[in-house]
Amino acid sequence: MPPRKRKPKPGKPPTGRSPGKARVTKKEKSLSKKPRLKAPSKAAAVRPLPEQPEEILFRVEGKMSTFGGPHDLGMAANEDLALFTKADLQNPKYAYLFLPASPSGTSGLGRRLNPDQYYFACRWNYAETPREFLRRALARVENPANGRAADARPVDWGPHPSTGRVADLSPGLAAALGLNTDDIVRITISARRAIPVAPTLTIERSGHGSCNPHAKPVVKQFVKSPNCSCRNGAKIDNIILHCTEGSLASVLAEFQKPDGRQVSAHYVIDRNGDIYQMVSDSDRSNHCMGANQSSIGIEHVGSQTDSLTPPQAAASAALIRWLLEQYQIPRTNIFGHDFAPGYCRPGGTSCPDKLFGPLHSQSTIAAWVEANV
Ligand SMILES: [Zn+2]
Known part of the structure; x- marks a missing residue:
C-alpha cells in the first residue's frame, strides 16, 4: 500500500503551526486517493450510544481521510500538531498517542503519532472550541454507514478545506470503523464527555x-x-x-x-x-x-x-x-x-x-x- 504523496514543505516552522497555515499540505491529499484499507486487523471498539440526551458542543459530518504516523510521508518530517507539544510526551494522559521514539529521520510530532491509537483532526474554530478545551475533550467518532463508533482524541487542525473533507482520522481508527478515504464520518463532542460532571x-x-x-x-x-x-x-x-x-x-x-x-x-x-x-x-x-x-x-x-x-x-x-x-x-x-x-x-x-x-x-x-x- 503506497503512502499518499504529499511533498514535505521546506521551511515550515517545526512548532506552533497557526490554523491558517496548518495542514496546507493536505491540499495535495485531494489529488491522490488513498487505496482502500485492508480489513481491520482488530475489532472495533463498538460501544452503544448513550441513552440520555447530551449537550452537543461540536458536531461535524462529511468526508474523511487518514493522517499521522511514521508512514505518512504527506506530513513533513518536522511537522508538529496544533493541539499538542513535545512536553505532552511526558504527560501520562497523552503519551499513549505517540510512539516511544521519533521514527528515524523525523523530528515532528505528526510522524511520531502512533497510527494504531484513536485520534483525529478537524478544522476547529478556536474561538468556539479553544485549544485547552479540545485537549481535554474526548469525541465520539462514528461511521454512519455501519453504526460502528469509537472514542478518539482531537490532536490537530485540518484537513485543508480544499480537500472537501471535514476530518482526518488515525489509520487505526479508520480501520476499526471500516472507513476508507472519502467515506462519510460523523464526529461529536458533547458536554458530558468534555466537562467533568459532579459525582x-x-x-x-x-x-x-x-x-x-x-x-x-x-x-x-x-x-x-x-x-x-x-x-x-x-x-x-x-x-x-x-x-x-x-x-x-x-x-x-x-x-x-x-x-x-x-x-x-x-x-x-x-x-x-x-x-x-x-x-x-x-x-x-x-x-x-x-x-x-x-x-x-x-x-x-x-x-x-x-x-x-x-x-x-x-x-x-x-x-x-x-x-x-x-x-x-x-x-x-x-x-x-x-x-x-x-x-x-x-x-x-x-x-x-x-x-x-x-x-x-x-x-x-x-x-x-x-x-x-
Ligand atoms: Zn445584567
Missing part, C-alpha cells in the same frame, strides 16, 4: 421529595461575594440571565467589593464553560434591581457584541436545567436582565446584549431556552 453523590433532593435527575454542573470555585442578603422566605421562582460586558477577572473583582456598586450574581460562567458561584442559592444577590427577591442571577462573561461560546452555552444550559428541577421553576420563568418582571432601573439596560441572539428581546431568550435547555 452522583452531590445530587441534592429537591423540595418536593424527588431526586433531581440532573447533577449540578461542577462549580470550579465558590468566590464569596459580600453583596447579598436574606431572601426573607421568598421562594426562588425565576432565573435571570446577564452579560458581564467585561472580563472574568473584572467581574469577580467587582462582585467581591463591598464598597462599590454592591452588585453580585449567584453564578458567573466564563467563556470556556467554567462556572463560578458567588452567592448561595438560598441568599438574595444584587443582580437585577427590583427582581432580586425570588430570582437566581447568572452572569455570562462576554462583551456587548459577543455570542455565547459553545462550552459556555452548554454549561449555562446544564446549570439552568439543574436549577429548574431543583427549585421547580417553570421553564417560562427564564428572563434576560432587561426583560425580568419587576426590573425597575430607570433607563433599562442593554444586558444580556447579544449573547443569546442578535435581537434584544425576551423572545430571543425564550428561543435560546427552547433550543438549548
Whole structure:
C-alpha cells in the first residue's frame, strides 16, 4: 500500500503551526486517493450510544481521510500538531498517542503519532472550541454507514478545506470503523464527555421529595461575594440571565467589593464553560434591581457584541436545567436582565446584549431556552 504523496514543505516552522497555515499540505491529499484499507486487523471498539440526551458542543459530518504516523510521508518530517507539544510526551494522559521514539529521520510530532491509537483532526474554530478545551475533550467518532463508533482524541487542525473533507482520522481508527478515504464520518463532542460532571453523590433532593435527575454542573470555585442578603422566605421562582460586558477577572473583582456598586450574581460562567458561584442559592444577590427577591442571577462573561461560546452555552444550559428541577421553576420563568418582571432601573439596560441572539428581546431568550435547555 503506497503512502499518499504529499511533498514535505521546506521551511515550515517545526512548532506552533497557526490554523491558517496548518495542514496546507493536505491540499495535495485531494489529488491522490488513498487505496482502500485492508480489513481491520482488530475489532472495533463498538460501544452503544448513550441513552440520555447530551449537550452537543461540536458536531461535524462529511468526508474523511487518514493522517499521522511514521508512514505518512504527506506530513513533513518536522511537522508538529496544533493541539499538542513535545512536553505532552511526558504527560501520562497523552503519551499513549505517540510512539516511544521519533521514527528515524523525523523530528515532528505528526510522524511520531502512533497510527494504531484513536485520534483525529478537524478544522476547529478556536474561538468556539479553544485549544485547552479540545485537549481535554474526548469525541465520539462514528461511521454512519455501519453504526460502528469509537472514542478518539482531537490532536490537530485540518484537513485543508480544499480537500472537501471535514476530518482526518488515525489509520487505526479508520480501520476499526471500516472507513476508507472519502467515506462519510460523523464526529461529536458533547458536554458530558468534555466537562467533568459532579459525582452522583452531590445530587441534592429537591423540595418536593424527588431526586433531581440532573447533577449540578461542577462549580470550579465558590468566590464569596459580600453583596447579598436574606431572601426573607421568598421562594426562588425565576432565573435571570446577564452579560458581564467585561472580563472574568473584572467581574469577580467587582462582585467581591463591598464598597462599590454592591452588585453580585449567584453564578458567573466564563467563556470556556467554567462556572463560578458567588452567592448561595438560598441568599438574595444584587443582580437585577427590583427582581432580586425570588430570582437566581447568572452572569455570562462576554462583551456587548459577543455570542455565547459553545462550552459556555452548554454549561449555562446544564446549570439552568439543574436549577429548574431543583427549585421547580417553570421553564417560562427564564428572563434576560432587561426583560425580568419587576426590573425597575430607570433607563433599562442593554444586558444580556447579544449573547443569546442578535435581537434584544425576551423572545430571543425564550428561543435560546427552547433550543438549548
Ligand atoms: Zn445584567
